[in-house]
Amino acid sequence: RHLRASKVFLDGRQVQNEYDYVIIGGGTAGLTVADRLTEDGRTTVLVIEYGVLSEAASLTTVAGGFSGMSDSQFMYDIRSVPQVNLRNRVISVLAGKVVGGSSAVNAMMTIRGTAEDYDRWGAFFGKNSHWTWEGLLPYFKKALNFVPPNADITRTANVTYDTSFWGNTSRVYAGWPSYQFPATTAQMEAFKGLPGVEIASDSGSGVPGVYWYPTFMDPKTVLRSFAKTGHYDNVKRANYHLVTQSKVTKIVLDGTTATGVSFVPAPARGQPGNTAAPVTTVTARKEVILAAGGVHSPQVLQVSGIGPKKVLSAAGIDTIVDLPGVGQNFQDHGMISASFQFARIPQSARPSSDDLRTNRTLSTWSSQVWAANRTGPNSIATGNSAAWLSFPVISPRSAKLSADLAAQNHAAYLPTGSDPTVAAGYRAQMLSYASALSNNNTAFYNLVIQGGSASGLLVDLHPLSRGTVNVNPANPHNTEPQVDYRALANPLDATIMGDIVRFTRKYYLDNPKTKDWGGREVSPGASVTTDEQLATFLSSSLSPSVYHPAGTCAMMPLELGGVVDEELKVYGVKNLRVVDASVIPTLPGANTCQTVYAIAEKAADLIRYGAPRV
Numbered sequence: 001r002h003l004r005a006s007k008v009f010l011d012g013r014q015v016q017n018e019y020d021y022v023i024i025g026g027g028t029a030g031l032t033v034a035d036r037l038t039e040d041g042r043t044t045v046l047v048i049e050y051g052v053l054s055e056a057a058s059l060t061t062v063a064g065g066f067s068g069m070s071d072s073q074f075m076y077d078i079r080s081v082p083q084v085n086l087r088n089r090v091i092s093v094l095a096g097k098v099v100g101g102s103s104a105v106n107a108m109m110t111i112r113g114t115a116e117d118y119d120r121w122g123a124f125f126g127k128n129s130h131w132t133w134e135g136l137l138p139y140f141k142k143a144l145n146f147v148p149p150n151a152d153i154t155r156t157a158n159v160t161y162d163t164s165f166w167g168n169t170s171r172v173y174a175g176w177p178s179y180q181f182p183a184t185t186a187q188m189e190a191f192k193g194l195p196g197v198e199i200a201s202d203s204g205s206g207v208p209g210v211y212w213y214p215t216f217m218d219p220k221t222v223l224r225s226f227a228k229t230g231h232y233d234n235v236k237r238a239n240y241h242l243v244t245q246s247k248v249t250k251i252v253l254d255g256t257t258a259t260g261v262s263f264v265p266a267p268a269r270g271q272p273g274n275t276a277a278p279v280t281t282v283t284a285r286k287e288v289i290l291a292a293g294g295v296h297s298p299q300v301l302q303v304s305g306i307g308p309k310k311v312l313s314a315a316g317i318d319t320i321v322d323l324p325g326v327g328q329n330f331q332d333h334g335m336i337s338a339s340f341q342f343a344r345i346p347q348s349a350r351p352s353s354d355d356l357r358t359n360r361t362l363s364t365w366s367s368q369v370w371a372a373n374r375t376g377p378n379s380i381a382t383g384n385s386a387a388w389l390s391f392p393v394i395s396p397r398s399a400k401l402s403a404d405l406a407a408q409n410h411a412a413y414l415p416t417g418s419d420p421t422v423a424a425g426y427r428a429q430m431l432s433y434a435s436a437l438s439n440n441n442t443a444f445y446n447l448v449i450q451g452g453s454a455s456g457l458l459v460d461l462h463p464l465s466r467g468t469v470n471v472n473p474a475n476p477h478n479t480e481p482q483v484d485y486r487a488l489a490n491p492l493d494a495t496i497m498g499d500i501v502r503f504t505r506k507y508y509l510d511n512p513k514t515k516d517w518g519g520r521e522v523s524p525g526a527s528v529t530t531d532e533q534l535a536t537f538l539s540s541s542l543s544p545s546v547y548h549p550a551g552t553c554a555m556m557p558l559e560l561g562g563v564v565d566e567e568l569k570v571y572g573v574k575n576l577r578v579v580d581a582s583v584i585p586t587l588p589g590a591n592t593c594q595t596v597y598a599i600a601e602k603a604a605d606l607i608r609y610g611a612p613r614v
């Protein structure tokens with residue numbers, strides 16, 4: 001049967017008719033909230049999850065960081081609409097479909113944004129908002145259990161950290177591998193050769209810089225630590241129920257009050273939904289909590305009649321609450337496929353990660369220590385060090401681009417016919433980014449350092465373009481939503497990304513610290529220098545997603561196109577909140593998982609106590 005009780009009810013009994021809270025989506029945020037709400041032993045919660053409950057090794061293996069997302073049974077099968085500014089390329093939209101959601105399949109990089117990234121959220125509401133760095137820091141601390149790296153690796157690799165930015169109570173761990181390639185430390189320190197670059201003492205300190213960061217990994221087991229292991233597996237409570245392989249089809253509304261949720265058995269991968277599937281409806285005595293993630297939360301609202309009237313009418317859905325922001329303001333980080341290489345990493349900085357492939361002695365040792373006690377290079381996921389730099393540090397024309405962004409006719413870069421409130425929200429965001437482009441408090445540039453000859457991921461941390469995630473008008477209920485990144489819709493994105501490529505050139509080719517390393521540019525190539533040439537390169541190579549979909553149910557004032565208020569309550573609907581990456585109004589300059597955990601921890605207090613509590 002598709003119905004499954006929580007771990008304490010292994011007899012497979014079926015869901016009750018009523019719960020205090022019904023949570024849609026057993027992912028990163030959904031399981032965190034469920035755990036906290038059931039802590040009192042009395043409050044009853046049902047989590048409804050599309051995917052399976054799995055112990056598969058692909059989900060828990062740490063080495064390399066990619067085995068979860070490579071296992072298609074745990075991923076949604078969604079492709080974007082063709083991207084007009086990317087030569088009509090179609091982009092794979094990755095999101096986890098399994099208990100634990102995207103935290104079960106992500107690359108385990110444990111990062112938070114800068115203080116200004118979170119202060120920006122509160123500023124949209126005015127001076128008294130608690131959605132600020134100060135207001136979130138206690139929840140970042142609550143969300144993760146930071147276990148420092150071992151003393152040996154701290155000393156030999158020169159890893160720095162500051163425990164004052166971390167907590168130690170959560171069952172979700174921020175751990176560290178027991179090995180680092182000396183080349184990683186050397187590549188990190190090579191950033192000191194470029195003027196203005198700061199080395200930050202800790203990834204959680206809220207400032208841009210080059211720094212070390214931990215891995216979502218339990219340091220005892222050296223396995224992935226995620227929402228399932230932290231907020232489900234060891235929670236033995238009779239009041240916490242989970243039903244898997246179940247697709248929520250609708251939030252049940254009585255007038256404009258959410259009273260429950262309907263769901264059906266999840267269709268098999270690649271199959272459209274089955275209109276004849278048996279429907280189960282459960283009642284939420286207190287609230288329905290939508291936590292289906294950045295791609296699916298707007299879809300669930302829209303199919304339930306909550307969203308932009310134009311979109312709903314086109315899909316034949318009756319509008320119950322006309323809420324123009326649902327599915328708009330779609331954001332993700334952009335991955336720039338420039339490629340650089342170091343031909344000769346010096347002996348003093350070896351071994352490098354390449355040596356693991358080419359040096360038999362090293363690879364044999366690596367296998368042996370892993371087999372013996374789960375140590376060595378196999379305990380590294382995607383790496384633990386990166387540069388997160390502000391725009392003035394990477395670009396000589398930050399003041400000009402800041403002024404250009406402020407002076408834009410912002411609405412011109414949104415889809416035609418966008419609601420005036422959505423346009424007002426976009427303008428507020430762009431004015432905030434204009435100021436960020438000319439200061440040193442927001443990171444725009446990200447280069448992941450992996451201690452090898454090839455360059456790591458190169459990411460634009462604050463794309464300006466905004467996309468949409470709307471139901472498919474031809475078949476809104478039984479197909480995936482239409483995901484449109486609208487990549488490069490705002491032409492300044494290409495200009496900013498061009499400067500990101502130029503700065504990376506400096507690091508590899510014009511840096512006193514790497515001058516003997518044989519730096520070489522593979523792409524775009526030395527002849528690609530002007531803004532126009534770089535824009536052409538981006539149109540054929542940019543990926544508008546690093547799998548951080550956000551913004552589609554934005555926490556913004558209603559008059560700025562918001563979908564939820566500061567308590568994460570959906571405007572115009574009673575007893576319905578959204579708690580997941582979709583409420584993020586503007587992306588932090590960081591991978592999003594840690595931020596989602598912090599939002600969920602804070603949301604749990606807002607739900608339980610009506611106010612933040614830590």
Ligand SMILES: Cc1cc2nc3c(=O)[nH]c(=O)nc-3n(C[C@H](O)[C@H](O)[C@H](O)COP(=O)(O)OP(=O)(O)OC[C@H]3O[C@@H](n4cnc5c(N)ncnc54)[C@H](O)[C@@H]3O)c2cc1C
Pocket residue numbers: 024025026027028029030048049050051069094095096097098099100101102103105106107108109110111246247248249291292293294296297300546547548549579580581582590591592593594596
């Ligand atoms: C491949 C990949 C790599 C990433 N790498 C990193 C990284 O290294 N570091 C980092 O910080 N972040 C990373 N992220 C991003 C991060 O994991 C996400 O931002 C975060 O987990 C999102 O949490 P969420 O609660 O919003 O959504 P999710 O965790 O995705 O949870 C949503 C849940 O809702 C379920 N659901 C959806 N629709 C329905 C429905 N109709 N009915 C029932 N259930 C439904 C889904 O199956 C899913 O379990 C990555 C993401 C991906 C996909």
